[in-house]
Amino acid sequence: MASVDRPDTDHAIRFLHGGSVCEISDCDPTATVLDYLRLDAGLTGTKEGCAEGDCGACTVVVGELHGERLAYRALNACILLLPSLHGKQLITVEDLRDRDRDRQLHPAQQLMVDYHGAQCGFCTPGIVMSLFALTKQTQDTAPLDQRINDALAGNLCRCTGYAPIRRAAEVLLQQDRSDQFDAQTASTVDRLQQIQPRRTLHVSRDDRHYFVPTDLQALCTLLNEYPEACMVAGATDIGLWITKDQQILPTVIYLGNVAELKQIKLDRTAGYLEIGAAVTYSDAMEPLCRWYPDFKPLLRRLGAAQVRNAGTIGGNIANGSPIGDMPPGLIAIGAELVLSNTGGSRRIALEDFFIDYGKQDLRPGECVEKILIPLPSDERQFRTYKLSKRLDQDISAVCAAYGMELSRDGRVDAIRIAYGGMAATPKRAHACEQALIGRTWDQAAVDAAQQALAEDYQPISDWRASADYRLLGAQNLLQRFYLETSGGEHEVRLSHRPLPVAEGQINENRVNEDRTNE
Amino acid sequence: MKTGSMKTGPMNKHAGQPSAAAETSVTRPLPHDSAEKHVAGDARYIDDLLEPAGLLHVYVGVSDCAHGRLRRLNLDAVEAFPGVVAVISAADVPGVNDISPVHRNDDPIFVEELIEFHGQVLFAVAADTYDAARRAARLAEVEVDPLPAIVDVEDAMQQKSFVLEPHRMQRGDYAGALAEAANRLQGNIRIGGQDHFYLEGQAAMAIPQEDGDMLVYSSTQHPSEVQHLIAQAMDRPDNAVTVEVRRMGGAFGGKETQASQWAVIAALIAHHTRKPAKIRLDRDDDMRSTGKRHDFLISYDVGFDQHGRIQGIDLELAARCGMSADLSGAISDRAMFHSDNAYYLPNVRITSHRCKTHTVSNTAFRGFGGPQGMMGIERVMDHIAQYLKLDPLTVREANLYGGPPRNITPYHMTVEDNIAPELIGELAETANYERRRQAIDAFNRKNPVIKRGIALTPVKFGISFTTTFLNQAGALVHVYKDGSIHLNHGGTEMGQGLFIKVAQVVADVFQVDTGQVKITATNTGKVPNTSATAASSGSDMNGMAAYAAADKIRRRLIGFACEEYRVGADEIHFADGRVRIGQRDLSFAELVMAAYLGRVSLSATGYYRTPKIHYDRERSQGRPFLYFAYGAAVSEVELDTLTGEYCLTAVDILHDVGRSLNPAVDLGQIEGGFVQGAGWLTTEELWWDDQGRLRTHAPSTYKIPVASDVPAHFKVHIWDRGRNPEPTIHRSKAVGEPPLMLAISVHSALTQAVAATADRRELPTLDAPATPEQILMAIQAYRAQTYRAPACRAD
Structure with missing residues (x-):
């Protein structure tokens, strides 16, 4: 274990919690934050509802330095690995009462009481933490109700039907919501700076190891040394291997602190937006959607806030899942990958990275360093669509993406079509593309291309969708793309609103609904 | 409201109490008693209780096949796993190896020989940590001779596989009425089950006391039954066991009978080891190994006049009960009791089959069969309306219970408190139903891809346990x-x-x-x-x-x-x-x-x-309910005919809770019940593979509603004229279950939107849950006019 003995290695996880720095040097290397809280720290306010990052009962908030700025993010503690807290601030439901004001409830808590937002109460600590995190997001300019729904999409409540929680959230966002955490920002930043990792962290027990390198060179060196190591970024997938399958992972390397992998760079000369492999969906959303607005509705449906705050586009690619939401869109716009190891870097087209189910073109000792996203041309039309049982926080049955350039006379000059959920990997629809290349972009061409999709894909039936639905859905999404790009006059997307006649006709306060808000 | 018979008492508090303020503590919208603890993380659930010294953590090993004979169960590796303290199986139960709530001896704690569902408990292991117990539980060597498994209702009906005898309810001459009716329709609908998805999974902690007594903390709706079953398993009298429940993190019926097994297992481990023992199922095992809402297949043959008024109807209900009876008898009965919903059925026969399948034993779930029964008759209303080209609300109103003789239920109870016509009329007006329906028709004529639908459906739900002694x-x-x-x-x-x-x-x-x-x-x-x-x-x-x-x-x-x-x-x-x-x-x-x-x-x-109630089950006659709770809902939806995706865009609800004991709590029950019902009928799909394995056993695959599934236009009103004519506590009405069935309006609105994709007198078949896939396939079939033939009838 050469790296164990290196002088530039740290052996204690340090994070801020409850006003002090916690230092943990002896722990299970793949312990979750939830188990740490409930089993070791005796803090049982944070609940386990699913142990797979889907219900949000375990939501905690993690504060992290982004330069000089302190960013607070909601995360699922059940699949958050303890060493990934290194250098950060952990806030749990027990921390929200204001110690300086007679332990009074935080506004996010008090409003949940006032608006009857809790019934059985089991999901409530998680809901409260998501609302608390929502109060710390000042950048989002989406309409209020959407911000609230987005903040809550990762929190399942089985009792209330969410209505009273949303009422509480609306008031919360409209009132002064400064709290003790805001008052202490400067000192928190200061304390976090003192514990910022400057060298590799190595936690081990029983010959199992967890490394947290801080730069690409250290990462590559470790990968060289441990070619079988499991690389983890958001742990939104690997976390489940640990909690659900109880897999023993002998060596884990955490990518979330590797500076180079956290970078987002715009290279106008080369014509690329570069997104580091460990950039979270949340951080990638704004720059990516500035260039490709159609990614926005997809990204806001990818997982939920807690998942997007942990998960990374690099991880979505590197784990090779056939149902990842990002690869189809990225293939359709012609994204490339930069893969690195101690020997240097190589570039490949994203679609070539996926070889077969569970098999990617990643050599031993190599990592995905960044994704190169070509900047769009004016002629390029791009859409990506997702079909799932539930609108929010669901895994795709089918994910489709289309990137097309038409000639002046309305012929298809270039087209890249890719689907997820249709094959063992995210895959281009070559036959479908061929059916369109050179043809006039009209219904007849689309009809032919829809037929060709049956040559491209033989999807499976499972609990998310039958093979028939997958194929029919894939064909009809192409139809939607056609309708949206051929200037039709009809509505082709759900408005998510009733017809106007439904509104403004109700005699409000007719019965005693308002009394309930006393 | 009649007041002559009332004295000072709980049902009329103001009489004789002139000093009482207008708002006393009853009728006030006080917060939940634990609200502050809930939001602060201070409310303790079983797994949060301080752990006694020496606590053992218990986990279960379960079957990996749906049906088979257990040939060999080798637990050596389980016992040898580091940290393991005890392993027990059927042979180690000192008393009765059964947790059947109705004493049928068909619900073993541990499998003895016959495995009857995937996920059935074979043994339990106790270790010093939860992690060790879970790991060890995976190490058993299990040898099974597999047997063919019956997984769904159709299979069970074909093979005449039942857990209980069929049951029938009848009034008037349905056959004669059907033969003479001006119009006649047949059809059927499949209604899927539903997982409770209480956020707190099944859990219990048992602490041995002196004399071999046992104190058990259990997350159960039925502490007395848990007490009795633990005593029975330990071969001790009931007085040796004390069960305590402070709160549950949700239950919805899923902890009425199905909490017992885990509490019993924890107690048996504590009994064997003389140490405290705690069990907590993880989400996947909770969903695999505990029962759900019953799936139903409902077939109908209905005769009606030109106004859509039903003259005769023959209803057949087949329920998937799973491997044992559990509460399926009473649940199927309640489905029959609600096959009329709010409608008078002058000549009626209702037949109920209780199908045995090699799946986990289905159980109580909010509504207890009532929702499924109502789905059948609401489908019939929509079908009649489509056939006659009438507004479905017109057909519904034409069929509502009324004055004599139109006030007798299929089980011969007189409906004395019918407020459905009044309540529906009020909601239709305030929700602007008529204009919205016209606007939607106009929208649908103009838009080929996006279609909309609207529906108003009522709820009339009988209040009392139909098993009279439980009241x-x-x-x-x-x-x-x-x-x-x-x-x-x-x-x-x-x-x-x-x-x-x-x-x-x-x-x-x-x-x-x-x-x-x-x-x-x-x-x-x-x-x-x-x-x-x-x-x-x-x-x-x-x-x-x-x-x-x-x-x-x-x-x-x-x-x-x-x-x-x-x-x-x-x-x-x-x-x-x-x-x-x-x-x-x-x-x-x-x-x-x-x-x-x-x-x-x-x-x-x-x-x-409870006064007044009586029921003769042999003759299917009596007054099983003290009163009925009423409500009505209007739901509006839009759907994408290319993909089957849809959105619930608006909901208006008017619900009767009598004189509310706590309007905040009642409003919460209405909102929450509605959304839970909407989940049942839309996104919550239980998917078993051909091996009888449930593959949707976690929130990643089983999709309950999230915030964005609830429309911004969600207007819920408690009916301000509500009073219970029966002398209940302060004239309030029960509210736990009835609002769930308001969500049938969502399914009905979706059916209307699918029907807007073609111009036909037939109603599209839209099974529940109406997932995007179900809807797209229903649209395809409707446009192509390839309907499913009525299901085979058992008689």
């Missing part, structure tokens, strides 16, 4: 010397706000602040022989029992004061935490202390049994 409840109230009050009753708190409602009732009796009433954990040592907190009966029954207990003490205090202060009873008034006794004015605590010194008992039990 009894007990309470225990102590008043301490300092005037503080200790409240206990047989009902359990699962988030529904029962505890605060009952506390409000008791506070009202003494006219003290609700905060003065200490709400305490349900405990079989305090109130014995309780019924499950189920059938929406919690506040009706426990509220009355607690009222009776508190009223006894109040009467003793009045008697004492009359004697002590030489005043008449009419000179004593309780108000605002004080007691006026003639010219004296004492605080409640002062009177209590005086009464204590005067040697007055300040503790009392209360008991209640």
